[in-house]
Amino acid sequence: MKQTRISPKHPRAESLRIRERLVEQFSNGVVTAAGLLAHGRGEAFDYLLGEKTSPIALKAMKAAAALLLTAEHPVISVNGNAAGLAAEDIIKLAKQVDAKIEVNLFHRSLDREKALEKLLKHAGATQVLGVGEASSATIPEIASDRRRVDPRGILIADVVLVPLEDGDRAEALVKMGKRVIAIDLNPLSRTAKFASVTIVDNIVRAFPSLTRIVEKLRTEDKKRLKKLLDQFDNGRNLSEAIEMIEKRLEHLAQKSQKGSHLTVLEEQDA
Amino acid sequence: MKQTRISPKHPRAESLRIRERLVEQFSNGVVTAAGLLAHGRGEAFDYLLGEKTSPIALKAMKAAAALLLTAEHPVISVNGNAAGLAAEDIIKLAKQVDAKIEVNLFHRSLDREKALEKLLKHAGATQVLGVGEASSATIPEIASDRRRVDPRGILIADVVLVPLEDGDRAEALVKMGKRVIAIDLNPLSRTAKFASVTIVDNIVRAFPSLTRIVEKLRTEDKKRLKKLLDQFDNGRNLSEAIEMIEKRLEHLAQKSQKGSHLTVLEEQDA
Numbered sequence: 001m002k003q004t005r006i007s008p009k010h011p012r013a014e015s016l017r018i019r020e021r022l023v024e025q026f027s028n029g030v031v032t033a034a035g036l037l038a039h040g041r042g043e044a045f046d047y048l049l050g051e052k053t054s055p056i057a058l059k060a061m062k063a064a065a066a067l068l069l070t071a072e073h074p075v076i077s078v079n080g081n082a083a084g085l086a087a088e089d090i091i092k093l094a095k096q097v098d099a100k101i102e103v104n105l106f107h108r109s110l111d112r113e114k115a116l117e118k119l120l121k122h123a124g125a126t127q128v129l130g131v132g133e134a135s136s137a138t139i140p141e142i143a144s145d146r147r148r149v150d151p152r153g154i155l156i157a158d159v160v161l162v163p164l165e166d167g168d169r170a171e172a173l174v175k176m177g178k179r180v181i182a183i184d185l186n187p188l189s190r191t192a193k194f195a196s197v198t199i200v201d202n203i204v205r206a207f208p209s210l211t212r213i214v215e216k217l218r219t220e221d222k223k224r225l226k227k228l229l230d231q232f233d234n235g236r237n238l239s240e241a242i243e244m245i246e247k248r249l250e251h252l253a254q255k256s257q258k259g260s261h262l263t264v265l266e267e268q269d270a
Numbered sequence: 271m272k273q274t275r276i277s278p279k280h281p282r283a284e285s286l287r288i289r290e291r292l293v294e295q296f297s298n299g300v301v302t303a304a305g306l307l308a309h310g311r312g313e314a315f316d317y318l319l320g321e322k323t324s325p326i327a328l329k330a331m332k333a334a335a336a337l338l339l340t341a342e343h344p345v346i347s348v349n350g351n352a353a354g355l356a357a358e359d360i361i362k363l364a365k366q367v368d369a370k371i372e373v374n375l376f377h378r379s380l381d382r383e384k385a386l387e388k389l390l391k392h393a394g395a396t397q398v399l400g401v402g403e404a405s406s407a408t409i410p411e412i413a414s415d416r417r418r419v420d421p422r423g424i425l426i427a428d429v430v431l432v433p434l435e436d437g438d439r440a441e442a443l444v445k446m447g448k449r450v451i452a453i454d455l456n457p458l459s460r461t462a463k464f465a466s467v468t469i470v471d472n473i474v475r476a477f478p479s480l481t482r483i484v485e486k487l488r489t490e491d492k493k494r495l496k497k498l499l500d501q502f503d504n505g506r507n508l509s510e511a512i513e514m515i516e517k518r519l520e521h522l523a524q525k526s527q528k529g530s531h532l533t534v535l536e537e538q539d540a
Contacts, residue, residue: 023303033293033306040310044456186314188522242523246516252458253512 015043015051018085018204025084029115032107035081038164045185046202048245053209056240057201063232064161064181064197065214066225071159071179074099075129079106082163082203083116087123089207090163094125096214099161102129102153106166108145129153139172147172162191163203170194183207187241198234200241285313285321288355288474295354299385302377305351308434315455316472318515323479326510327471333502334431334451334467335484336495341429341449344369345399349376352433352473353386357393359477360433364395366484369431372399372423376436378415399423409442417442432465433473440464453477457511468504470511 022039025031031039068074076090076099083090083103094101103116113131120128129150137155138147146169149155160173163183167190173180174194182195183206192198199206217225292309295301301309338344346360346369353360353373364371373386383401390398399420407421416439419425430443433453437460443450444464452465453476462468469476487495 019304019307022307026303033296034289036303036306037289037292037310037313040307040312041314042310043307044311044314047458239523242519246519246523249512249516249519253509253516 015046018202019043022081022084025080025119028119029112030119031080031084032112034107035079035084039081042164042185042202045187045245048248049185049200049241050248051202053201053205054241054244056237056244057199057206058209058213059232060197060199060234060237061201061206061210061213062217063229064199064210065217066228067159067179067181067197068093068097068099068161068214069218069220070222070225070229071097071099071157073157074159074161075153075157076101076161076163077104077154077165078102078116078120079104079164080112080116083119086163086203086207087119089204089211091120091124093161093207093211093214096211096218100127100129100153100157101125102150103131104135104146104149104154104169106144106146108148139176144168162195163206165191165195167191167194187238187245192238196234197232198238200238285316288472289313292351292354295350295389298389299382300389301350301354302382304377305349305354309351312434312455312472315457315515318518319455319470319511320518321472323471323475324511324514326507326514327469327476328479328483329502330467330469330504330507331471331476331480331483332487333499334469334480335487336498337429337449337451337467338363338367338369338431338484339488339490340492340495340499341367341369341427343427344429344431345423345427346371346431346433347374347424347435348372348386348390349374349434350382350386353389356433356473356477357389359474359481361390361394363431363477363481363484366481366488370397370399370423370427371395372420373401374405374416374419374424374439376414376416378418409446414438432461433476435461435465437461437464457508457515462508466504467502468508470508 022031022036026036074097076094078090078101101120103113105112110132117128117131129152134150135148137149137151139149154160157178159179161181162170165182170180170182170191171194174196179196181197182191183199183201183203184192185200185202186192187200292301292306296306344367346364348360348371371390373383375382380402387398387401399422404420405418407419407425408417409419424430427448429449431451432440435452440450440452440461441464444466449466451467452461453469453471453473454462455470455472456462457470
């Protein structure tokens with residue numbers, strides 16, 4: 001695809017820049033065609049959420065930070081879109097909470113795994129688990145290649161952060177007794193539902209915010225962190241996210257009727 | 271991308287089959303990376319619309335049919351996603367209302383135009399306008415390559431059907447005094463707003479439905495058709511579509527709280 005120049009004045013410049021980054025990583029073999037489709041779905045939900053981090057997402061991030069700070073073996077599971085969009089921010093968070101980074105792909109190939117490894121190392125990762133033969137363990141209940149995991153990583157993890165996950169896998173990890181943190185723009189997805197803590201936000205915004213919150217909470221004692229966690233209700237948080245979209249739609253419908261010009265999702269789909 | 275076998279029992283089999291068709295047309299050079307992203311956005315909105323043709327969309331189709339049946343020079347403008355998903359249904363409608371078919375791409379290249387022409391002719395088109403040098407005319411107000419049109423087609427058209435259009439172009443066509451029929455899953459898009467008649471539906475369902483409605487209305491006299499058109503209010507229709515999404519979100523949120531398992535958008539995005 002030809003690169004399109006994006007005017008900084010364009011009402012959707014940020015969203016278009018993220019999109020370009022993803023298309024570039026598609027050319028590099030990091031992102032798949034399925035990943036582009038998934039990102040499009042994410043764009044639609046992000047638009048409905050107002051393309052900003054909500055207080056609802058911040059509440060989930062606090063619980064996620066508490067989970068990460070009290071974990072024995074935290075692991076961040078990275079797929080193509082996550083690496084393509086947020087490699088550096090993922091590494092920063094991993095270093096801060098001493099989490100391992102593991103590549104885990106739905107559409108698995110050694111070439112892709114190596115492309116992700118290269119990208120993550122270039123972004124500052126010192127160790128990348130799950131590449132090639134390193135994924136020698138198998139977890140139950142997943143039909144796809146995602147069942148293959150690294151015995152040093154997801155297999156022994158107590159907390160797994162899964163940005164942009166598929167529902168089957170989130171469910172399987174929870175069934176194995178792991179606590180799962182998901183970052184998902186769709187509050188209705190199965191991933192969102194199965195996860196222990198779901199952050200309904202764009203990963204591009206969520207990783208830096210989560211890292212800031214971890215920084216603030218890292219001096220708190222474990223008891224206080226556990227209390228933070230106990231107070232968090234993922235189901236209620238998701239309901240609030242859905243209600244937020246409803247309210248925004250109501251607002252947009254009113255604006256639409258008044259005839260003001262909305263700057264909505266670009267449909268440069270030809 | 272590896273082809274994934276889709277079980278007919280999969281709750282989202284139809285959506286996954288459409289997706290596979292698009293990825294196939296991506297390999298053929300008909301669809302672009304931007305087209306895959308756009309389709310992802312469409313999937314999200316279609317999910318929110320319940321993935322079926324609503325009475326609201328049927329109302330818009332009636333108005334669209336009246337426009338097409340009273341047009342002097344109707345043209346169907348075809349881009350990559352439209353051709354990739356609905357070539358045969360587009361041809362059927364074109365034959366029924368004696369509309370010309372014109373290729374018009376945002377990401378233009380002669381190779382792509384020829385790939386679309388081949389696909390459309392294979393699907394039964396006898397004439398495909400807009401390919402290569404045939405796009406010798408220029409319409410005002412569009413910054414992209416879309417300004418190049420065929421003097422036998424869009425340039426002289428009074429009614430243009432633009433499935434999956436970008437907002438700038440819909441606006442430009444309307445400013446030229448043309449009546450624009452859009453098919454767009456996002457009732458909040460600029461295209462939806464600028465068009466004379468917006469059908470908020472998936473093109474895969476919309477083309478066959480629109481063709482059936484044209485068939486029913488073709489014997490009506492012009493006066494009755496004009497009345498149908500006068501009674502249609504696009505702004506109100508769009509507001510109704512947005513309200514429909516709100517109600518569905520409310521319904522889904524309730525289901526979600528009850529703990530029933532939603533079969534939501536697949537997030538096989540790795």
